[in-house]
Amino acid sequence: MKILFRESHEWAAIEGKTAKIGISDHAQKELGDLVFINLPEVGAEVKAGDVLCDVESVKAVSDLYAPVSGKVIKVNEELESSPELINQDAMGAWICEIEVTDVPADLMDEAAYKDFIKG
Amino acid sequence: MINKLKIIRAEGLYPYRNQAIEKYLLGCCKKGEMTLYLWANDKTVFIGKNQNAYSECRLSALTADGGYVARRFTGGGAVYHDKGNLNFTFIADRTDFDIANQFSVMTGAMRALGFEARLNGRNDVVIDGKKFSGNAFYKSETACLHHGTVLIGTDYSAIEKYLNVSRVKLNAKGVKSVKSRVGNLRDYRADITSEQVADALISALESRYPHASREYLKEGDLPETEIQRLTAEFADPDYVRGDDVRYGVEFEYRYEWGVADVRLDFNGDVIERAKIYSDALDTGAVELKERLLTGADVTKTIDPRIKDIIETMGALKR
Known part of the structure; x- marks a missing residue:
């Protein structure tokens, strides 16, 4: 398994042909306590960089972007009633699973992402 | 850095059109530009993006009285709008967006009018502990938006009547509203008008960015077909009610x-x-x-x- 990050703070944990998608711990801290998530639809085709879904925190409504291209094959329904799981464990609380057709070259590995958020 | 201000006031009170203008302006957002949009709605319960319309307001009473329910694309709880409430919207690129700065423009405008306004928590502006302005935010990868209300002379009895400030226990999926003690600016200064508040907000923004160029827009400068298309989206009953009713x-x-x-x-x-x-x-x-x-x-x-x-x-x- 390989974990890659997008500049907009989503991660993709790629294993074979599928990837679980979530947001980074840095992103969950920036967003603050999540109160709602609109999950993507199963079956939706997304292109890397498209709006994947959105979350509402106590601070704002924010769009999340697809780090990879492909088809949404599963969503983590547990988050619908408990979006706070993302705050508790951002790297564990996956949002959806994508059958990957393309991984953009500009995604970062964990070390590069850590440097990126340090600025 | 902000080098251009775009300022526009809505000309009507129809909530869905006013929302359409806001969304259109958000889509036009460019680096270096700050947009200030001022607007008021007639008799509208304005619910948060992820709220249940049925559990947050007395829908049937409101529609029977000729009022509207509108769903905004920012979060938070339900508020009531009428002609006695002025809404302001700041739109800027993510790199220029600064909530603290925008709040200070707003409180600066209030101070210029003689109101001791201060921030309470992250979303409310209060005078004497009473909330007269609720604020909400939207962020995309590029464009960001900060909008809020200013209660000037809103009908208190309508707030009580149409918002569920309920003794009934309601269970619904979605974000719940929290009741706040609210106050109108008119309680502190009887002669204050929406016009004066709007002018004060514009002046406060202009003096914050004295070197920025200024563009004053009218509704007629916007692409009418696009505004109408967006108006229909916000007015669509399926959008307003939401898919989980x-x-x-x-x-x-x-x-x-x-x-x-x-x-x-x-x-x-x-x-x-x-x-x-x-x-x-x-x-x-x-x-x-x-x-x-x-x-x-x-x-x-x-x-x-x-x-x-x-x-x-x-x-x-x-």
């Missing part, structure tokens, strides 16, 4: 026939399930009520045998 209502009441603990599951205006826990001796009559309640549409004519239940629910919700 189920919610539950629970209340207790002492009727002539006994004390009842009533649980109703709604789908929109229709009761899908009804359960009454009661100490009534006539259990047959209670079961009949449950049967009649199931499937009843509360906006239509109600069977006299369940009128008491529907009426207490309405009264308690108020």
Whole structure:
């Protein structure tokens, strides 16, 4: 398994042909306590960089972007009633699973992402 | 760095068109530009993006009185708008967006008008501990938006009437509203007008960015077909109601026939399930009520045998 990050703070944990998608711990801290998530639809085709879904925190409504291209094959329904799981464990609380057709070259590995958020 | 200000005031009070203009302006957002949009709506309950319209406001009372329900694309709880409320919207690129700075423009404008306004928590601006401005935010990868209300002379009785400040327990998926103690600017200064507040906001922004160029737009400068397309989107009943319209209502009441603990599951205006826990001796009559309640549409004519239940629910919700 390989974990890659997008500049907009989503991660993709790629294993074979599928990837679980979530947001980074840095992103969950920036967003603050999540109160709602609109999950993507199963079956939706997304292109890397498209709006994947959105979350509402106590601070704002924010769009999340697809780090990879492909088809949404599963969503983590547990988050619908408990979006706070993302705050508790951002790297564990996956949002959806994508059958990957393309991984953009500009995604970062964990070390590069850590440097990126340090600025 | 902000080098251009775009300033526009809505010319009408129709909420969906005003929302359409806001969304259009968000889509035009460019680096280096700050947009200030000022707008007011007529009689509108303005719910948060992820709220249940049915559980957050008295939909039927509002629509019967010619009011509107509108869903915004920012989060938070339901608020009531009328001509006595002015809305402001700041739009900027993510790199120029600075919530603290925008708040200081807003509180600066209030100070210029003689109001000691201060921030309370992250979303409210208060005078004397009373909220007169609620704020909400939207962020995309590029464009960001900060909008808020300014209560100037809003009808307090309408707030009480249309927002569920409820003694009934409501269960619904979605973000719940929190009741706040609100105040109008007019309570502190009787002659204040929306016009003055709008002018003060514009002046405060201009003096924050004295070197930025200024563009004053009119609705007529915007692409009318696009605005109309967006207006239809915001007015679409499916968008306003949302796709999850189920919610539950629970209340207790002492009727002539006994004390009842009533649980109703709604789908929109229709009761899908009804359960009454009661100490009534006539259990047959209670079961009949449950049967009649199931499937009843509360906006239509109600069977006299369940009128008491529907009426207490309405009264308690108020």
